[in-house]
Amino acid sequence: MATITHASVQRLCWVKECTDQWQLSSRRESGALDPGSSAPSKAGPHRQQRYRKEWEADSALKPWLQDVSNDPLKAKCRVCIVVIVVELTALAKKLQERKFSVMCDESTDIGSVKTSCVVVRFFYVDSLSVESKFWELYDVCNADDPESVERGATGKSLYEGMMKTFKDHNVPIKNMIGFGADGCSVMMGVNNSVSSHFRSDCPGLVVMKCICHSAHxxxxxxxxxxxxxxxxxxxxxxxxxxxxxxxxxxxxxxxxxxxxxxxxxxxxxxxxxxxxxxxxxxxxxxxxxxxxxxxxxxxxxxxxxxxxxxxxxxxxxxxxxxxxxxxxxxxxxxxxxxxxxxxxxxxxxxxxxxxxxxxxxxxxxxxxxxxxxxxxxxxxxxxxxxxxxxxxxxxxxxxxxxxxxxxxxxxxxxxxxxxxxxxxxxxxxxxxxxxYNFNDGVLSKLNCLCPKNALSSEFRERIPSLFPLASELPLIVPPDDHSLLQKLDDQWRMFPILQHELKNLVNESPDKFWGEVSQKESSFSDLANFALTALCLPHSNAECERVFSKVNLFKTKQRNRLKTRTANGALLSASCIKGSCVHFTPANDMFSRINNHAQLFQNIREHEFDLEEDS
Incomplete structure (x- = not known):
């Protein structure tokens, strides 16, 4: 079963190669291509390829190939869809349980399709580090939705499209603590921008302009x-x-x-x-x-x-x-x-x-x-x-x-x-x-969360209390929760007593440092959780730019008709696998979904990925 999953995930990234293989096989059988030839005949007329049950007899296709009910012109990979659903479900479950920040950007690809990319940033307990994860890539102007086409890429439409992606997976908006994007007017403008809608609907949310865009x-x-x-x-x-x-x-x-x-x-x-x-x-x-x-x-x-x-x-x-x-x-x-x-x-x-x-x-x-x-x-x-x-x-x-x-x-x-x-x-x-505002209430105070400063007794003489920083982050520490505010301050004042015990972690990154504190020092758990949540605030929009770079690698001139949802699936699979698919170990939930045929067909209906016709 694991071998099937590996091969299937690889095929998801290069779905057109599979389509070419089916087209080639069909044309050989129909006589449009010589048996020994490896290239399609230019003389043969183009026709739409229907799904053929004979393909399922091929040992290389049988484990993963599947037809689509009510559409003979499409085929699916039964395992890849499950991988995508499980990855998105697992990520949504994490966001339902903890605070996170969101980053957004828009771009127009080689097929003149304007898409918006959403990336989330949160503390990942398994790795004890703050990570940025791809969330969704969606069309800004959807041809099936005339209203979105008429509105275009306005701040309101981008904001509503982003919020819809979270509502569809039951991710509570109250868990969102920060928003990051480049400094263009549609993202950071005073009126009718994405950030203005965030400030209106989520008071206290920290809005950050991408520092990399600003420096450039x-x-x-x-x-x-x-x-x-x-x-x-x-x-x-x-x-x-x-x-x-x-x-x-x-x-x-x-x-x-x-x-x-x-x-x-x-x-x-x-x-x-x-x-x-x-x-x-x-x-x-x-x-x-x-x-x-x-x-x-x-x-x-x-x-x-x-x-x-x-x-x-x-x-x-x-x-x-x-x-x-x-x-x-x-x-x-x-x-x-x-x-x-x-x-x-x-x-x-x-x-x-x-x-x-x-x-x-x-x-x-x-x-x-x-x-x-x-x-x-x-x-x-x-x-x-x-x-x-x-x-x-x-x-x-x-x-x-x-x-x-x-x-x-x-x-x-x-x-x-x-x-x-x-x-x-x-x-x-x-x-x-x-x-850049040198008097920014959040960024000017976040240096207290550096391991060296947090353990320093001398630093306490300059920053004796954590209240000034906590008061700037109401979505992390509610202003009326005086009990939590007092706990944070007490733990902050006493934290230097761990200087000797944690001296080996001083040179670690802040998220690794506070992650270890949260695991080892239960008496400082409130302080560690506050620090880890604050570290999830976005500092740049580079991760969104990386997503668009990945899209440009597989949506090329030859594949310019690739659907956005297909690209979204490939990006989710890549995010799930993290490197070579050969060494990928599927989760138990993936196997259970593969074996559950009813769930499988439901996922197919909900996450259809169109295979391109070889035109």
Whole structure:
């Protein structure tokens, strides 16, 4: 039975391959395909394939293949559907019992179908960690529902669609403590957005903008302060090579001559969070080889595009701008990478944002002003606190490049360079301050849940009570539950006495740490449960982006008619299996459902997955 489940789950992910196999077998029998051929005949007319009972005699298909009643043009995998139902049922049962946060995003796939992805984040007792789990992928505009088509992707329709997914599985809305999404108006707008409906229907719910989206937008906005020709150079170089195998082969000779690795020139994408810094670093690495290559091309081809590129590559200030970007962009990239993690890193979010903001400020503003002024009141545009051009810090490479005689003799261009770099830093800091509230009542206090701070007696002198944080989370600790509030405070004050017993867990992640406390120290169970619930708050929307990336892997140009419910089933199966299906051990509930034929056919009717016709 376990072997059947493994094979069935694999086939769910590649259902079209099964369809092709049936079509191939049928065409061979009908004479449309030669017995020894492996490809369909192009001369044969296309026809709709009906289900054939003969297929069930095939030993490879018999254990899992099943017809669909009242529809001879469809077939089902009897085991895969059960796996999907069990996974969703088990996840719904967990959400019915504990607090959780929800993350949402929308996207349009290659088939021009707009879908919304819902991910839930909760504490998983079995692994003693906070995990993000895929919940559902559904159509925003359902052709079977004219009202949804007319409304479109509005905040209200997205909110109602999301809430319907929870109501259908009897998940109580009162268990929801947080909502996370990107900062677009339909998600985070003041009026008629998803977040505004959440605030209206769920008072006290914590709404978080994705910090990764925010960091990317800050860097993108700041890059507009630099000359447009910097971006033009990156795009023109990429476009010159992208469609020509001959040019790429010729360029490899110049790379070999300059003793460089044969790396390709990268594409500067506007939507990929981490692409820009990689493009800058690759151009700087290949700068000399590119100069030689385009110099030779200019002598032989005399193209306008080559003239623009060669002029930029021989401009010393152009390289200086790229050196500046090579220093400043990794600050955003490393920050972004850190918070793309699905681990419980929300406890350090405030400190990380403060560190990034202060580091950028210190590169162009007076140190005393930055260090002694509250970050929420610092004004990056305050000119009287700006450093002079010679005092600004723009990276080691820029400092070395400024010693170039060809740069020192051009005072006007040198002044423009400093002015644009200063503008970049001012805009970046202004955008960070606009998108993040340094006085946020929740994020500014969550660092007390870090293991090191929680066990520190010195930290108690600064944070003697947990009440300020608990009062900001009314959906975790009801304001009128004074008994629980007092228990939390008493346990918080006494918790440092476990410093010696828990010293081996200080370096663990916060969720692992508090999970172990909840298992070992019953006298601190209320404090541990509060911490684990607070750690479920979303810090980024990266998990939703990963779901859409998975969809793009199996919904391709060749499979653009794949139904959203089929994709949803594949994602649920992948979430259930976690890795290779060969080592997957089905739960007892799965076997019981497989053996229960009445339940099986009921699940088939409720979760139909259309097999695509080979058109």
């Amino acid at each position: 937008l800050c860097a993108s906005q700041a890059c507009r302060s630099l000359p447009r020709r910097c971006e033009d150079l990156a795009r023109e170089v990429y476009n010159f090579f992208k469609c020509s195998s001959k040019r790429q082969s010729e360029y490899k000779q110049f790379q070999s001559f300059c003793d460089l690795k044969p790396h390709k020139v990268l594409h500067p994408s506007q939507t990929r969070w981490l692409s820009l810094v990689a493009v800058v670093q690759r151009l700087l690495e290949q700068w000399e080889a590119l100069k030689l290559f385009f110099s030779e091309k200019w002598l032989t081809e005399k193209l306008l595009a080559i003239e623009l590129i060669i002029n930029s590559l021989h401009d010393p200030f152009m390289k200086l701008y790229f050196m500046f970007l090579d220093w400043v962009l990794p600050n955003f990239t490393e920050f972004n990478k850190f918070f793309q993690s699905d681990k419980a890193v929300i406890t350090v979010l405030h400190d990380k944002v403060s560190m990034l903001f202060r580091d950028l400020l210190l590169s162009f503003m007076d140190r005393t002003y930055v260090m002694k002024t509250d970050l929420n009141t610092v004004n990056p545009e305050r000119r009287d606190r700006h450093l002079s051009d010679s005092q600004m810090y723009l990276g080691v490479k820029v400092m070395q490049g400024l010693n170039n005689p060809s740069i020192q003799e051009k005072k006007a261009q040198q002044q423009e360079f400093f002015q644009r770099c200063r503008s970049f830093l001012v805009v970046a800091c202004t955008e960070i301050k606009k998108r």
